[in-house]
Amino acid sequence: MTITSVHTLLPARVASNATEKRAEKPPPQLHGVQDFPFKGYHPPQPEGYQQSKAHPDTSAIVIDNGSHLVKAGWSFDKNPRFAIPPVMSRYRDRKLNRQCQFIGYDAYVDATTRGQLRNGFDPGSSVVGNWDVMEGVLDYLFLKLGVDGADGGVGRPILMTEPIANMAYSRKMMNEILFECYSAPSVAYGVDSLFSYRYNGGTDGLIVDSSHTSTHVIPVMNAKPMFSNSTRLNWGGLQNAEYLMKLMKLKYPTFPTRLTDAQMEEMVHKHCYVSQDYDRELNGFLDWTGLEDRDRVIQYPFTEHIVQEKTEEELARIAERKKESGRRLQEQAARMRLEKLVKKEQELEYWKDLQNNLANETKKEIRRILEAEDLKDEAALEKLIRELEKSIKRSRNKDLGIEETEEQPEEMTFPMLDIPDDQLDEAGLKEKRHQRLMKSNVDARLRAKEEKEREKARIEEEERLDRETRENDFENWIAKRRSNRQSILQRIKDRDRFTADLGNRKSLASQMRMKTLANLASDGPKKRRRGGDDDDFGANDEDWGVYRTVAVGEGSDDEEEEDLNGMLDSVEKELLEYDPEFSEHNTFAAQSDWTKSLVHAFLRGPWPFDPESQREAHQLHLNVERIRVPEVVFQPSIAGLDQAGLIEIVADIINQRYTNPADQSLLLKDVFLTGGNTLFTGFDERFRKEVRGFLPIDATMNVRKASDPVFDAWKGAAQWASGGDLGRSSVTRQEYMEKGSEYIKEHDLGNATW
Amino acid sequence: MPPPTPANDEAHQQLLNTLDISHVPKPFRNPHWKPSQRRNKNLKQIVSEASRKEASVMATQANSGATTPGTSGMVTDGTQTPAEGAGPNLSQATQNLSTLVLEKNARATFQTGPAVTYTNIESAPSFNPAYRHHYCDITGLSGPYTDPKTRLRYHDKEIFKVIRTLAQGVPENYLEARGAHTILK
Numbered sequence: 001m002t003i004t005s006v007h008t009l010l011p012a013r014v015a016s017n018a019t020e021k022r023a024e025k026p027p028p029q030l031h032g033v034q035d036f037p038f039k040g041y042h043p044p045q046p047e048g049y050q051q052s053k054a055h056p057d058t059s060a061i062v063i064d065n066g067s068h069l070v071k072a073g074w075s076f077d078k079n080p081r082f083a084i085p086p087v088m089s090r091y092r093d094r095k096l097n098r099q100c101q102f103i104g105y106d107a108y109v110d111a112t113t114r115g116q117l118r119n120g121f122d123p124g125s126s127v128v129g130n131w132d133v134m135e136g137v138l139d140y141l142f143l144k145l146g147v148d149g150a151d152g153g154v155g156r157p158i159l160m161t162e163p164i165a166n167m168a169y170s171r172k173m174m175n176e177i178l179f180e181c182y183s184a185p186s187v188a189y190g191v192d193s194l195f196s197y198r199y200n201g202g203t204d205g206l207i208v209d210s211s212h213t214s215t216h217v218i219p220v221m222n223a224k225p226m227f228s229n230s231t232r233l234n235w236g237g238l239q240n241a242e243y244l245m246k247l248m249k250l251k252y253p254t255f256p257t258r259l260t261d262a263q264m265e266e267m268v269h270k271h272c273y274v275s276q277d278y279d280r281e282l283n284g285f286l287d288w289t290g291l292e293d294r295d296r297v298i299q300y301p302f303t304e305h306i307v308q309e310k311t312e313e314e315l316a317r318i319a320e321r322k323k324e325s326g327r328r329l330q331e332q333a334a335r336m337r338l339e340k341l342v343k344k345e346q347e348l349e350y351w352k353d354l355q356n357n358l359a360n361e362t363k364k365e366i367r368r369i370l371e372a373e374d375l376k377d378e379a380a381l382e383k384l385i386r387e388l389e390k391s392i393k394r395s396r397n398k399d400l401g402i403e404e405t406e407e408q409p410e411e412m413t414f415p416m417l418d419i420p421d422d423q424l425d426e427a428g429l430k431e432k433r434h435q436r437l438m439k440s441n442v443d444a445r446l447r448a449k450e451e452k453e454r455e456k457a458r459i460e461e462e463e464r465l466d467r468e469t470r471e472n473d474f475e476n477w478i479a480k481r482r483s484n485r486q487s488i489l490q491r492i493k494d495r496d497r498f499t500a501d502l503g504n505r506k507s508l509a510s511q512m513r514m515k516t517l518a519n520l521a522s523d524g525p526k527k528r529r530r531g532g533d534d535d536d537f538g539a540n541d542e543d544w545g546v547y548r549t550v551a552v553g554e555g556s557d558d559e560e561e562e563d564l565n566g567m568l569d570s571v572e573k574e575l576l577e578y579d580p581e582f583s584e585h586n587t588f589a590a591q592s593d594w595t596k597s598l599v600h601a602f603l604r605g606p607w608p609f610d611p612e613s614q615r616e617a618h619q620l621h622l623n624v625e626r627i628r629v630p631e632v633v634f635q636p637s638i639a640g641l642d643q644a645g646l647i648e649i650v651a652d653i654i655n656q657r658y659t660n661p662a663d664q665s666l667l668l669k670d671v672f673l674t675g676g677n678t679l680f681t682g683f684d685e686r687f688r689k690e691v692r693g694f695l696p697i698d699a700t701m702n703v704r705k706a707s708d709p710v711f712d713a714w715k716g717a718a719q720w721a722s723g724g725d726l727g728r729s730s731v732t733r734q735e736y737m738e739k740g741s742e743y744i745k746e747h748d749l750g751n752a753t754w
Numbered sequence: 755m756p757p758p759t760p761a762n763d764e765a766h767q768q769l770l771n772t773l774d775i776s777h778v779p780k781p782f783r784n785p786h787w788k789p790s791q792r793r794n795k796n797l798k799q800i801v802s803e804a805s806r807k808e809a810s811v812m813a814t815q816a817n818s819g820a821t822t823p824g825t826s827g828m829v830t831d832g833t834q835t836p837a838e839g840a841g842p843n844l845s846q847a848t849q850n851l852s853t854l855v856l857e858k859n860a861r862a863t864f865q866t867g868p869a870v871t872y873t874n875i876e877s878a879p880s881f882n883p884a885y886r887h888h889y890c891d892i893t894g895l896s897g898p899y900t901d902p903k904t905r906l907r908y909h910d911k912e913i914f915k916v917i918r919t920l921a922q923g924v925p926e927n928y929l930e931a932r933g934a935h936t937i938l939k
Contacts, residue, residue: 099776100770100776102773103775109769109773110766122796125797127797127872129796130794131789132794139780139783140775142780142782143780147782149781149782152782153784155782163872164875167800168804169795169803169804170800176789180784180787181783182782182783182784183782183784216875227875228870231875231876232875232876233877243931246931247894250892250924250927279896282895283895500918500919597912599913599916624893624895628889635885635887636880637880639932639933640933640934641933642879642933643877643879643880644880644881645885648877648881648882648885649877752870
């Protein structure tokens with residue numbers, strides 16, 4: 001098969017017409033970044049503790065131990081009193097020589113504290129990894145809750161949340177701290193999402209809990225969680241922020257400011273959303289139309305370099321000064337010219353006088369005078385006078401501004417050349433030699449002129465022929481032009497590739513170059529051994545070509561570069577003029593314009609980029625990332641997580657693990673979304689739409705979201721703790737001492753023993 | 755940022771003092787509480803320790819016969835000949851017996867399959883081909899092509915040009931974002 005025609009299909013982004021592209025986009029709306037999440041000083045709230053004194057056995061301290069925020073309050077509260085990130089900054093202040101400890105938002109207060117920041121949770125998981133931080137956080141919370149430690153301990157029951165299927169080791173450590181360090185009278189544990197579900201009145205259904213470090217799907221029946229059918233996906237809000245950080249660092253590798261995790265989190269919250277039809281929306285995301293709305297610009301603080309701008313007045317003064325000095329120079333030159341002219345005129349007068357005087361002198365006297373003036377004969381004198389007159393005239397003309405007209409030199413004759421040498425005397429021979437020289441000069445000039453005319457005629461002829469072919473055989477003519485343009489483009493491409501390849505040590509171009517160098521270095525001594533010093537390098541002109549193959553970098557092929565672009569320009573001009581299919585936006589320049597560049601749209605949105613501007617250098621553009629980041633929970637493979645996505649998990653639980661249709665419909669009747677990662681715009685709709693695709697056509701499904709996906713877990717825990725269940729489900733200090741640190745009591749909202 | 759003035763500095767120190775909880779008395783803490791030095795473990799350590807512990811419990815139970823079978827534990831399920839019948843091979847019989855007991859105990863505790871642990875509730879790899887899309891590593895758009903040299907997926911020829919001009923090591927970073935990088939050990 002042969003390829004008979006080549007046609008490039010341009011994507012919609014490029015094909016839209018040029019005038020639309022030229023239309024200026026409105027300036028971008030800039031979004032700022034937060035500095036650091038320091039929230040100021042929070043005074044303690046001891047009134048809760050005072051209130052709890054009325055019923056010290058049933059008023060529990062409720063702590064939702066989340067990896068993003070630790071929420072704490074009393075079981076009789078409606079809302080948590082404190083919510084802090086589980087971080088601590090502890091260090092020894094060298095100046096004051098004492099230990100400092102800052103917890104939660106306070107740890108972001110200044111650069112020193114931020115430098116010592118430690119997170120309580122093992123990175124990327126919902127498991128506590130640093131117990132020193134955990135202790136610090138608990139200290140802070142108990143202090144802020146106003147616990148006075150009257151009996152040497154916390155003195156109130158504690159309810160804590162833990163991740164589903166918590167590790168025995170984690171619970172053991174937590175028990176140790178709570179019972180031994182804080183002397184808690186009793187401790188109960190529960191799972192956060194189950195509390196949230198209970199708070200929202202659910203009894204049978206499917207909990208989809210997408211939170212900070214992980215996403216869980218838990219079927220619940222008869223208000224009992226089915227842990228063996230629960231599934232965890234290791235992706236949550238934290239991973240979203242981390243992924244965005246990775247993407248941003250790759251997108252802007254030379255970004256001048258430090259990007260922080262908190263800023264990334266803020267961007268995810270503010271600008272990301274869940275796409276309803278990911279693949280379709282994705283492929284149109286960088287299209288020109290409407291890109292200004294899809295592209296979000298994040299402006300980081302910057303300082304613009306101030307260019308010293310000169311005032312109008314100063315500029316005028318400088319110009320005036322320049323003009324003044326120019327004038328002075330001109331005057332000087334004119335004066336000097338005048339002086340020279342005067343001198344020449346004097347000289348001329350002198351010589352004329354001399355000539356007049358000579359007329360009355362004897363021959364002998366004449367010769368004496370001439371000899372004294374260093375002149376050969378009267379003819380020489382005459383010549384001198386003539387030349388002087390000429391030069392005076394010329395300089396006068398110049399002063400007066402008269403355009404000098406080059407008078408055509410009269411047709412020169414060379415009579416001496418035809419006379420044979422032997423008929424001439426000494427002077428004649430000399431004259432003949434002179435005339436021969438002159439003649440060859442004139443001949444050469446004539447030849448050059450003829451050459452020029454011939455060339456002109458040839459070009460005219462070519463143009464005529466070209467015109468003729470164009471008029472008579474347009475198809476061929478245009479085809480030739482097009483192929484010519486293609487070949488020039490190809491050559492430009494080849495050249496670019498070649499220069500790019502030279503930068504790569506392993507490329508073919510580099511290897512060839514090294515080979516040449518090695519050859520050059522090695523064949524010198526070989527030759528000398530064979531035939532002595534007969535190095536005839538350079539005798540042949542082609543020898544010098546070696547340097548062209550060896551030279552790299554700047555200036556090696558500048559001339560050619562100019563040439564290629566010039567050739568392309570002229571071909572494109574012709575095509576523009578005559579080819580009906582070739583229009584302004586097909587030209588190479590238009591094709592390589594930034595408005596056509598996908599990479600530019602990706603990096604800088606629909607606005608031009610000025611590399612000098614500090615303002616623009618400090619901008620992040622979020623476009624594809626806005627849907628790419630939240631998509632990971634649906635397609636974990638995007639971020640390289642080898643797990644099934646949320647929809648697949650849900651479909652698997654409903655279709656595979658519960659084969660009884662009654663169970664299936666029970667679960668589907670109440671699908672409950674909770675956790676901070678479900679707060680994205682469009683999450684519910686997308687979830688509903690995709691899960692529907694896995695269900696039988698007549699299945700009914702009801703998806704709802706927690707009234708407050710972040711705080712409902714704590715509220716549910718507080719509600720549950722104020723009921724009678726807490727006492728039954730708590731492990732007392734006594735039981736802890738007897739049964740060990742891994743002992744827990746099972747209840748409907750907590751993990752089971754295994 | 756303006757240079758810190760002494761007054762500013764003092765105010766900041768004041769703020770630090772109010773925020774600092776290290777010098778605040780904490781009467782609710784047990785003064786004799788001494789945490790163990792090596793209590794901070796990462797998830798990997800905890801998981802591996804837990805699984806090791808589990809395995810060792812199974813092993814000791816299987817070998818030592820620490821669990822004495824109850825009277826009702828003597829049921830045979832038909833696949834196994836009763837111990838009396840297998841007179842010469844006594845050791846194997848005891849072995850089987852203890853395994854049986856273990857299994858029965860396990861069944862009693864977890865009615866529905868194996869124990870639920872932190873590791874086994876993790877979702878399995880995806881088997882649905884509908885979710886096996888390829889996306890451009892640079893832009894995130896659809897990525898139907900793969901560069902054989904860097905193994906990066908790309909959207910179109912313009913992105914390909916960009917890939918070919920990437921500095922050394924950068925393609926690896928892109929692969930890492932997709933979890934497809936080579937890890938040298």
